[in-house]
Amino acid sequence: MTLNPFGTVSPAQIVQAAERFGTPFFLYDEALIKKRCQALLGMPNAFGLEVRFAMKANPSLALLQVIAEQGLGVDASSMNEARRAHIAGIPYGRLMLTTQDVPSGEDRAALEQMLREGMTYNICSQRQLELVLPFLMQNAVKIAIRINPGVGAGESVTRNTGDKYSSFGIHLAQLDEVKNLLSKSMVRIEHVHAHIGSGGDPEVWRDNIDRMLLLTEQHFPDAKAVNLGGGFKEARMPDETAADIEDLGKYAKQRFEEFRSRTGRALTVAVEPGTYIVANAGYLVTSVVDIKSSGPDGFQFVVLNAGMESNTRPLLYGSRHPLYVIDRQGEVLSSEFAANGSARPLSLCVVVGRCCESGDSQTLDDQGHVLPRAIAVPEIGDMLVIGGAGAYCSSMSLGNYNSYLQPPEVLLKSDGQFALVRRRQTFDQMVANELAL
Numbered sequence: 001m002t003l004n005p006f007g008t009v010s011p012a013q014i015v016q017a018a019e020r021f022g023t024p025f026f027l028y029d030e031a032l033i034k035k036r037c038q039a040l041l042g043m044p045n046a047f048g049l050e051v052r053f054a055m056k057a058n059p060s061l062a063l064l065q066v067i068a069e070q071g072l073g074v075d076a077s078s079m080n081e082a083r084r085a086h087i088a089g090i091p092y093g094r095l096m097l098t099t100q101d102v103p104s105g106e107d108r109a110a111l112e113q114m115l116r117e118g119m120t121y122n123i124c125s126q127r128q129l130e131l132v133l134p135f136l137m138q139n140a141v142k143i144a145i146r147i148n149p150g151v152g153a154g155e156s157v158t159r160n161t162g163d164k165y166s167s168f169g170i171h172l173a174q175l176d177e178v179k180n181l182l183s184k185s186m187v188r189i190e191h192v193h194a195h196i197g198s199g200g201d202p203e204v205w206r207d208n209i210d211r212m213l214l215l216t217e218q219h220f221p222d223a224k225a226v227n228l229g230g231g232f233k234e235a236r237m238p239d240e241t242a243a244d245i246e247d248l249g250k251y252a253k254q255r256f257e258e259f260r261s262r263t264g265r266a267l268t269v270a271v272e273p274g275t276y277i278v279a280n281a282g283y284l285v286t287s288v289v290d291i292k293s294s295g296p297d298g299f300q301f302v303v304l305n306a307g308m309e310s311n312t313r314p315l316l317y318g319s320r321h322p323l324y325v326i327d328r329q330g331e332v333l334s335s336e337f338a339a340n341g342s343a344r345p346l347s348l349c350v351v352v353g354r355c356c357e358s359g360d361s362q363t364l365d366d367q368g369h370v371l372p373r374a375i376a377v378p379e380i381g382d383m384l385v386i387g388g389a390g391a392y393c394s395s396m397s398l399g400n401y402n403s404y405l406q407p408p409e410v411l412l413k414s415d416g417q418f419a420l421v422r423r424r425q426t427f428d429q430m431v432a433n434e435l436a437l
């Protein structure tokens with residue numbers, strides 16, 4: 001029996017891993033990651049498909065190795081991410097750098113070297129272009145241009161990256177100036193890119209296909225690839241609906257074919273999802289350390305030995321993550337994927353972490369108010385497993401807030417064996433860079 005309909009992790013494996021590594025820890029499901037990679041590589045397309053993993057979702061060395069083995073490339077959002085991807089074995093030819101940063105000093109020299117070795121630089125601002133232009137004029141390297149198309153969508157307003165509230169990419173209003181710079185330099189843009197947000201409405205993603213093709217036709221006569229970014233909506237909770245990537249692929253295929261009939265140009269399509277590949281393949285496995293209430297008119301609180309410092313998404317976005325209560329023998333006491341089959345009566349609980357912060361809860365609405373959820377009331381020492389924790393949890397963790405240590409990461413391999421892929425941070429590591437007066 002698996003914990004949910006899509007993964008391969010069983011409650012018994014959660015208990016085994018907890019006994020071996022101690023809670024809290026992140027657990028990743030290799031088989032599901034591979035399945036997601038293959039689904040993406042099988043997306044319908046007209047004239048070729050490039051798939052890059054947006055490693056900001058989870059930059060774990062082991063996960064990058066798994067994903068690279070499946071044949072995907074990587075989208076890095078900083079020079080250090082590019083370095084980490086390369087260390088994981090991603091050749092520069094399969095790497096794209098899309099960054100808000102303006103690499104300078106050592107980073108600038110390293111960028112030039114990476115570009116010479118085949119990395120694609122996705123230029124995200126006019127300043128980035130101006131600074132790199134002299135190098136581009138003397139070196140035949142691969143560049144892309146990120147457009148802010150003026151329309152985006154996301155799981156929350158802060159996850160929309162494609163409208164006037166967002167600073168990402170070159171806005172359409174600046175496009176003429178940028179094209180002017182490019183035409184004087186004879187540098188050609190072969191890859192046009194937009195990432196309009198994460199987890200937004202698939203309809204908006206679909207509209208973006210049309211918008212990007214129109215922009216490519218109007219402004220980028222040399223483009224050979226159109227990159228639609230990532231952002232596929234994922235269903236972490238049983239009542240959520242994921243984007244249908246087969247359907248989006250079919251739509252894109254049809255539109256790219258029409259584009260060819262109209263213009264004679266056969267464009268490759270590129271996508272760079274993060275969430276879709278790893279979100280549901282990750283679990284944050286915690287133990288219940290306390291249970292308390294805020295009085296007859298208040299709430300029942302279940303206190304875990306991990307919280308916002310490891311999964312900040314409920315506080316940041318009001319995101320919901322599925323909660324599983326499992327006892328030490330591996331019996332699932334409640335699961336939101338099996339609401340009627342709970343071994344214990346359900347009760348409305350607010351699930352909190354240990355940080356001195358009212359926002360340290362896994363059950364919040366998008367205004368930051370606690371939103372109790374129906375789970376089995378656990379006993380101290382039972383495990384509470386937070387699902388959907390493979391993307392933007394470990395990678396966006398708050399580090400050492402309240403001086404809690406970063407948890408280890410464990411991979412459940414496709415052969416059923418566990419591999420420790422990141423050790424638990426030690427106290428000494430936490431304070432290593434501090435200098436006494």
Ligand SMILES: Cc1ncc(COP(=O)(O)O)c(C=O)c1O
Nearest residue numbers: 054195198230231232273274275
């Ligand atoms: C440029 C870029 N590409 C891809 C992604 C991946 O988005 P998602 O994880 O929603 O698929 C992001 C996420 O912020 C991004 O900024």
